[in-house]
Amino acid sequence: MAAEAANLHALPASDAVRLLRSGAIDAAALVEACLAQVREVDARVQAWAFLDPDHARAQAKAADEWRLSGRPVGPLHGVPVGVKDIIDTADMPTEHGTVLHAGRTPSRDASVVARLRAAGAVILGKTVTTELATYTPGKTRNPHDPEHTPGGSSSGSAAAVAAGMVPLALGSQTNGSTIRPAAFCGVYGFKPTHGLIPRHGMLALSRTLDHVGLFARSVEDLALLAEPLVGWDERDPDTRPRARIPFVEVAAQEPPLPPLLAFVKTPRWEIAEEETKQAFAELLELLGDRVEEIELFPSATEAWRWHETIMDAEMALNLAREWEAGRDRLSESLRARLERGRAVRALDYLRARARIRPVHASFLELFEQRYDAILTPAAAGTAPKGLASTGDPSFCTLWTLCGMPAVSLPLMHGANGLPLGVQLVGPREGDARLLRTARWLVARVAGGAECARARASGPSTRASSSCSSSATTRS
């Protein structure tokens, strides 16, 4: 077992759970492997805002003792999870990426942290966030190239999973804060339906737009992480009592029919980089008759403005204390944004809010009539060079506004070798099925890439329309 430990840190969580359950490994070894990887790479990546190795070891030891006592174990028993530093932990600081909250030590776990612990997880540490989960970067760098941004605001969570320091992590998304860093770091990201996972104990920016986000190394792992987090919490008024969603079971199923995807360029297609456009053209070719391009209704172009109005106004409410007591210690850009937010008219805010339902309803028609999911870029391109910006969230805005579930899949690469994310979006409440479709797409692309390899090494007898000819499709 000691010999295996060297690679344990790179295991997908679902594999780790199987090994932990069978007793082939224990939580102590798994955590030790993660800590070793942190020592190995984190000086370069800087994914962690707080990490106390001894506290992580103590949790692992307690998990192992619990299992050895023969008591029932949860679905994440012994699995290390990173938690974005805007999500409260009773045993670690939570500093929100701002000096204004330096030294903040909440006395209670956020709902999601309590649910992680109930599922048996080891909270490895707190991951770096941008300033108050907005746009001013923290210290984290892209693990694939430290001169590039990891994306944000869940920078540390995405980078930690990508760099093999932890198999699972939690983040958040108010615009593109989960999908974008997942794409830039080349991991699997998942923003479930608004209201599915409670946000109590998490920094609030915008009740209408805030979501919990998930990071993992496979679709199966996203399902494993999502399942225990979903559910009603009276302290989050946007959650609802509902039947348990069997994420793991549904995500593992083969779709009864091959899914049909709706390729949506969105009104932001103009900012997509040339290689993104080319990569999607090749992906569409690979998918053949399983994808159709559709045009969005004209008013969709206004959705970005509606999102901005809502986010500005609600941030002005939720960050009023920071504004009043310490705005001189906020970044200039956040200060400007809050100033703008304070001036938003209620009428414009309410008008923007009132658009969400009809916009989602128009998507719902698409899903009910014909398509299993929307296919669209996760970002304009690969992670931009430089650390002064976390990149453009535009390709996430529309789906966040509507509270629709979205996943980012690391299926492609740019010419620079950096990951290029594919985003799938489903209808609200269609989360488990979206993961099932995502797993199908991952397999389909992997199969396509094998075709491409086969063709490269000799004449292929298979129809070329089912195979990608591009090196940008990940093998």
Next chain:
Amino acid sequence: MAAEAANLHALPASDAVRLLRSGAIDAAALVEACLAQVREVDARVQAWAFLDPDHARAQAKAADEWRLSGRPVGPLHGVPVGVKDIIDTADMPTEHGTVLHAGRTPSRDASVVARLRAAGAVILGKTVTTELATYTPGKTRNPHDPEHTPGGSSSGSAAAVAAGMVPLALGSQTNGSTIRPAAFCGVYGFKPTHGLIPRHGMLALSRTLDHVGLFARSVEDLALLAEPLVGWDERDPDTRPRARIPFVEVAAQEPPLPPLLAFVKTPRWEIAEEETKQAFAELLELLGDRVEEIELFPSATEAWRWHETIMDAEMALNLAREWEAGRDRLSESLRARLERGRAVRALDYLRARARIRPVHASFLELFEQRYDAILTPAAAGTAPKGLASTGDPSFCTLWTLCGMPAVSLPLMHGANGLPLGVQLVGPREGDARLLRTARWLVARVAGGAECARARASGPSTRASSSCSSSATTRS
């Protein structure tokens, strides 16, 4: 049966239902009696915006044929109901009390109208509303004295029930539009918990503050009317799936312990008239140890401002079309209010909204620890003289803001002989129990009044603290 018909119009709905079920009367006779009363008194009261006698008769005839066919009948089978003219009816105009919507004929029933029809009710006609359910009066007069306002905005519904023209009616309440006219007209009014009864198909002023309101001649009748109206409707996002609430059964129960009421003067006590203050002093004396006066938390004084901010901003949204296309035909006061609403800042609006939960939580503590209901005036006094104003809604504002259930009980009178309403308020979702407490209070006051009569006619041996000595307590 023809001989009885002369008084059928004055029957409480629960009695009418029993007679209808037994076959002692039929719906045709009941409707005919109501129509006769309309002919008798409505020239003076003017409660109806629309009433087609033949259409009412046709509905009654259909109800009678249905019953005679032996098919199962609903809880309101054959009972006439008046519907405020802001609630859509597929078979009658719905004109919202403004020339801007003159001749408006919706093609579908509002959710509550559909539920009334499913319960077997006869929609007698549409009752007068103030301008767009706000503050500029319609034509209705107080049935007790036509020189006095009936209150508003549900003026016609309150007056029609009070004047014996219909046993039940629907209204609405965004500030004091059900409780106040019920008090001024001397009928029973009920504003259930926000979100309990769907508002789809009703003129929307304020999603946060709009409620459906109910009018009847007894607490039992309020329960009878409420029960079929409550329930989830996907077209009203503030309703929730929930178990059926057995209003009729619970309201009819004796409380297991004598209820304890919390007398709350509210920060508006200063505007209460002298005779209101005196009447409540006597009511408190009558209730003895079953009532305790409590002080509201200091921030409660701000609740009226929060209500105004929310109502102004949401009205500006919902009446934007009227503002844009026809503001010259709105009353000056509504135009001014909309102008003010259009200038509200989102930050102030959101702050006001954010106060609702904590304010309700502080009331919840009261209810959980000690009290069955809050006792407070329904209005500052009896209906004011004059028809230019519908009176002050202040004594309703706090409970409307919090979405708490409230009833107005016509238990007292002013020196001028006009009714003076007693308001009881419960915690959100505590509607059925509130009606049970209300029924207890009605009986207790009636019992007290008997004591008073007994004492007046000779020496009483009963403790005077359990009896009111005042002529202002209704017999």
